[in-house]
Amino acid sequence: MFQAPMYFNGIYHFFYQYNPKGAVWGNIVWAHSISKDMINWQALDHAMSPSKPFDVNGVWSGSATVLPGNKPVILYTGVDANNNQVQNYATPGNASDPYLRTWVKPDNNPLVVATGDINETQFRDPTTAWWSNGYWKMLLGSRRKLRGLVYLYRSKDFIHWVKAQHPLHSAPNTGMWECPDFYPVSLLGKNGLDTSASGENAKYVLKVSLDLTRYDYYTVGKYNVARDRYVPDNTSADGWDGLRYDYGNFYASKTFYDPAKKRRILWGWANESDSVKDDVRKGWAGIQAIPRTVWLDPSGKQLVQWPVEELDSLRGHKVEKNNVKLKKGDHVEVKGITAAQADVEVTFSFRSLDKAEIFDPSWDNAQALCGQKGSKAQGGVGPFGLLTLASKKLEEFTPVFYRVFKAPNKHVVLLCSDATSSSLGDGLYKPPFAGFVYVDLADNKLSLRSLIDHSVVESYGAGGKTCITSRVYPTLAVFENAHLYVFNNGSETITVENLNAWSMKSPRMN
Known part of the structure; x- marks a missing residue:
């Protein structure tokens, strides 16, 4: 699970929840890796492990903030001797060390403890702090019964924190809000904004990780600095049916501002949903997804994400396809690349939307719709897309595909990544994932x-x-036995206008 990404003096720091003794939850430390480009990484010694009365039962998630004078500080949740969740801080043991290899937990911890009606066992994950109206401010995730909420705390000196009278925001029937994230996004383009930035040319994003669903949800809205209240725009649901960064295995995400390239970077945990037994057999239980640049869509209603540009440095041999016609039932192999480790960019086109299937208003759940329709069920406009990690005879494949429907005043576009046929292995979690x-x-x-x-x-x-x-965990479509296809199972002919695919090299680790 992720917690405190940070750019400091030319180096990207990656702190994460890690069990050095196995692939299951427990024995958690703050592991620490560094990079110059977010692609090639070097693992350092662990930054923190349980060692003090205020974190003896756990060093849990948190965030990093760079204070004036270029001083980094970590805020994190510790689990104390009474198993209460308390909020602590740590500072570099040697500020002149460019790698920040050691961290000190001062004895004036904890900084924040649960008071009043706060549930001390549901009170965690401090955000990156921001400066506004003469105060440092941070959020903490919590809940009251089934109402999820984020408490806001203020401090003049980053040591003495006082809870605001009201939560920054809350929503009914959403359960515990984990790993909250709160940051401004520019209305003027793709450039990122420092967490403390504000002004009329910015909107705000509040992201929460819902413990009950294990998905990350966000809203775009306005932040009233004077009242310290966040109000989502009425352009998406504020809860389970809301917008997600990612509609698949993606949880406990965190962003940070990268001042070197003036962008906001999003990092998410590609979590697993298999059994403990299967995780032990695999030897891991989740990895980090590729870091993404994130910005506000020109509509102002949602975010847009794209892999960091540095990822292109891993591209190797390239193949291209142009103007390939796909009739109903066609699948054409993309040959000449390492299909098990590839980057594929493709543009599909179609002459008409007249054959689009009628959209049933009851189809409000994209994942259920993907499971119902699938990649093999013939449609009008789609399903069409890619068959990734496919075995030669298609016993195994993971299709990523579009399907277009016709609603009364618009067209509805469904994107699916369906793991149902991804593996002949038994017992693994193989859901159809989808989003509109x-x-x-x-x-x-x-x-x-x-x-x-x-x-x-x-x-x-x-x-x-x-x-x-x-x-996905294919058993046949592995290494050189993995194949990649473009396909169409809709009655409308689809044209692969252009496809660029690259064999991807492995990054340098350590």
């Missing part, structure tokens, strides 16, 4: 990018408007 894509089809085109890496298929629909990460 809010895109203008005036040009009769849809783009798709998929990053394929052995057990991960990470896909970006319509330039990053809808993203889906799937964890």
